Structures are given as structure tokens and as C-alpha cells.
Amino acid sequence: NAGVTQTPKFRVLKTGQSMTLLCAQDMNHEYMYWYRQDPGMGLRLIHYSVGEGTTAKGEVPDGYNVSRLKKQNFLLGLESAAPSQTSVYFCASMAQVGNEQFFGPGTRLTVL
């Protein structure tokens, strides 16, 4: 039981490049989340999903897209990376409302 995993762990991009971050969970959770964590700002919600095939915007969705084609996977895409997207990205999952969130180990992204 691996819990929540994220790929890759580190990435350096140049401005304008695109990439996809993969989150996978093996707990059969319905809810999945993408957050970014920046110094002094806590975690901010980018996008989330309440089940397979669904996505919704969070607090800071601009510049990101997501997809949840399979229940166990939640993908975060950056179409044209900007230095402001330099951050640590965390994925989380939750079985149902009222349950705990479980987090992945994070992806550290630097955009030059």
C-alpha cells in the first residue's frame, strides 16, 4: 500500500516549457487535490476532483489544467511555465467528506 505518490520529485523548467505532474493513490479515494506551497503562504488549492472524470477550480487555478481520467490518478499540467509557478506542489487524497486527507511527498518545481 503505497498511499499517495507523486512523479517527478524534482524538475527544472525554462519559461514557456510545459510539463505534467502525476499523482497516484492506491486507496480507492474519491477526492483528490493539487496544492502549491510557498514560503509564508501555507498551502493553496489549485484544482481538485470529487470523483473520476470530474475536476473543479480551487483558489489559484490560473496557468494550470488537470485531468482525472482514472480514479487513482490526478494529473496537473502547466501549459506554459512561468517563474511565478516555482513552488512545491503537493497532491492529496481523501476517501469521502469527513475523512482525513493524505498527502504525497511533493514535487519541487523551479522555473527559470
Next chain:
Amino acid sequence: KQEVTQIPAALSVPEGENLVLNCSFTDSAIYNLQWFRQDPGKGLTSLLLIQSSQREQTSGRLNASLDKSSGRSTLYIAASQPGDSATYLCAVMTTDSWGKFQFGAGTQVVVTP
């Protein structure tokens, strides 16, 4: 919009002392509140989840209380150890933000031997 505040941003205590960490929220219509621990360069580890109908939740040396009327939760860690050094975050789900949590910025704790 729910605002979640954790004060102080950092504190240092000697080993053996009890830790008291605060989490304040502006909207008392919460569904639940979750406490996390984060070690440097790592993800968040869930410590305690307290539902809106509960006044407290306990796990080992950890105890979390919830007072919705005053918009406050407190995490107590008894007999602190150097291994308790980490950043502690709280996250609140309000009843009208179904499925979404609002996080505090965290309290960085250092326990000195």
C-alpha cells in the same frame, strides 16, 4: 471566506515541556478540522482529525481541542521531545466549501535537548 491563522509562526521549547499550538478560524460553520505535521522537505502527515461535533480528539501524547464558538482549535503535545521538531499545520473544512480545506500557514516548532 474562511481565514485560518496560526500564531505564533515559530516557537522554541526545551525538551520535556508541553507544547501548545493554536489555530484560529473566522467562520465557525466548520465541518471538521485536521492537524498535520510537516518535516523539512517532506509531505504532510496527518496527526488528528476532529469533527465539528467533537470537543477533543486524542492520540498518544497528542490532544486536539475544538471550540467552534470561539473559532479556535488547540493542539497539545505532552512532554515534548527533539523528534517533535517540525512545522505543524491546521486545515479547516467549512460546511459550504464541501470537500475543500483552508490551511493555516503553520507553526514551526523546535524542541531543544
